[in-house]
Amino acid sequence: MYSKILFLNFITASLMIMIINFDVTLVFGSLEHIDVENPEFREALRQMEKQMAEKIESNLIYRVLKVDSAKSQRVKNTLYKTKLIMGETPCKKTDIDHINIDSCLFTGNQLYCGAEIYKQFNAGYTLQKFQCIY
Numbered sequence: 001m002y003s004k005i006l007f008l009n010f011i012t013a014s015l016m017i018m019i020i021n022f023d024v025t026l027v028f029g030s031l032e033h034i035d036v037e038n039p040e041f042r043e044a045l046r047q048m049e050k051q052m053a054e055k056i057e058s059n060l061i062y063r064v065l066k067v068d069s070a071k072s073q074r075v076k077n078t079l080y081k082t083k084l085i086m087g088e089t090p091c092k093k094t095d096i097d098h099i100n101i102d103s104c105l106f107t108g109n110q111l112y113c114g115a116e117i118y119k120q121f122n123a124g125y126t127l128q129k130f131q132c133i134y
Contacts, residue, residue: 114131
């Protein structure tokens with residue numbers, strides 16, 4: 001009887017240790033931290049930079065200045081969640097479709113923003129959410 005209780009306690013303790021040490025990021029479809037220089041993530045940012053600039057309430061174009069953090073979630077498609085700093089440029093939004101915004105230099109004004117970018121398999125990118133603190 002005593003050995004049975006010891007065995008059950010051992011099993012319970014083992015299960016508790018497994019739960020504690022279980023890496024949640026390995027669960028399929030969970031958000032994982034990724035390197036802010038990840039090429040796929042950077043491509044998503046590049047594709048959505050104009051859309052993000054258009055959502056900022058300003059006559060001037062804002063560009064991605066710095067990425068603070070990035071996470072991705074993969075199931076069939078990929079969702080990127082990021083916190084970033086958008087930098088103001090002297091370029092006008094009215095010219096956004098006629099210029100390469102990479103040529104617009106930063107003026108020094110910045111906004112702290114959050115974005116969610118959705119990448120559909122072979123279908124492009126969609127800006128799901130974008131919000132800045134003014």
